[in-house]
Amino acid sequence: MIYDSHSHTEFSSDSDMKATDAVQAADRLGIGLVFTEHYDFDYVESPHYKDMDFVFDPQKYWRQYEPLRGNKLLLGVELGLTPGSIEANKRFIKQVPFDQVIGSIHAINKLDIYYPDYYENKTKREAYACYLKNMADMVKANPYIDILGHIDYICRYAPYEDKEIDYTDLHDLVDLVIMNVLDTGTVMELNTRRLDSKTVAEALLPIYRRYRELGGEYIAIGSDAHKVENLGMNFPMAIDLAEFLGLKPVYFRERRIEYT
Numbered sequence: 001m002i003y004d005s006h007s008h009t010e011f012s013s014d015s016d017m018k019a020t021d022a023v024q025a026a027d028r029l030g031i032g033l034v035f036t037e038h039y040d041f042d043y044v045e046s047p048h049y050k051d052m053d054f055v056f057d058p059q060k061y062w063r064q065y066e067p068l069r070g071n072k073l074l075l076g077v078e079l080g081l082t083p084g085s086i087e088a089n090k091r092f093i094k095q096v097p098f099d100q101v102i103g104s105i106h107a108i109n110k111l112d113i114y115y116p117d118y119y120e121n122k123t124k125r126e127a128y129a130c131y132l133k134n135m136a137d138m139v140k141a142n143p144y145i146d147i148l149g150h151i152d153y154i155c156r157y158a159p160y161e162d163k164e165i166d167y168t169d170l171h172d173l174v175d176l177v178i179m180n181v182l183d184t185g186t187v188m189e190l191n192t193r194r195l196d197s198k199t200v201a202e203a204l205l206p207i208y209r210r211y212r213e214l215g216g217e218y219i220a221i222g223s224d225a226h227k228v229e230n231l232g233m234n235f236p237m238a239i240d241l242a243e244f245l246g247l248k249p250v251y252f253r254e255r256r257i258e259y260t
């Protein structure tokens with residue numbers, strides 16, 4: 001069974017999705033689910049902290065969802081990776097037996113990539129190079145993560161007309177991210193949120209092709225759904241892409257790789 005390995009319920013500050021609704025929707029779609037709630041330890045120092053906090057109580061999460069956990073639902077976390085959160089993240093994931101840990105870059109130098117402040121006074125190349133260098137460093141500094149989340153996160157929010165990562169221009173840094181992913185035994189995610197466009201798929205192709213070329217074998221396919229209707233979104237495209245590239249879709253149970 002294919003798993004949607006990236007989803008957020010109401011334990012994530014930016015989601016209202018109810019766990020039971022998510023499980024029902026996944027059942028209808030014939031897919032399994034991994035909940036991966038946000039834990040962004042450093043976010044409290046962001047200027048945007050007043051609206052959101054992006055942390056949750058792992059014991060409460062476990063108490064509430066453990067009864068739902070089983071063959072079709074696993075319980076994970078999405079850690080925001082920053083230089084200041086390495087120890088906090090390590091401590092956090094020891095608190096309950098998470099099935100799967102995604103590591104993601106959401107903020108750099110206390111600036112959330114979601115907001116325009118990150119892009120101020122930067123060219124697109126500078127903004128993207130700084131993002132990728134930081135990602136490569138954070139993967140190396142957090143070798144315990146199972147999956148590197150959404151390499152194309154910046155393309156969601158960047159204010160440029162062409163938002164895609166230009167592999168030809170940034171290949172050194174993309175390769176560095178990939179090499180650190182492979183060196184640490186991490187699996188790359190194919191985030192499906194933006195995969196409804198051919199332009200996006202074409203821009204991502206050289207990145208994932210390079211991952212395969214350098215020795216990548218596995219891919220975690222995740223929607224990053226914050227709403228029931230987005231669960232499993234664009235999965236046919238992602239599955240085709242994975243097959244085309246020769247990457248095997250996986251997810252994690254009890255921190256061990258599982259093949260779909």
Ligand SMILES: [Zn+2]
Binds near residue numbers: 106149
């Ligand atoms: Zn994320």
Ligand SMILES: [Zn+2]
Binds near residue numbers: 006007008078224
């Ligand atoms: Zn997410």
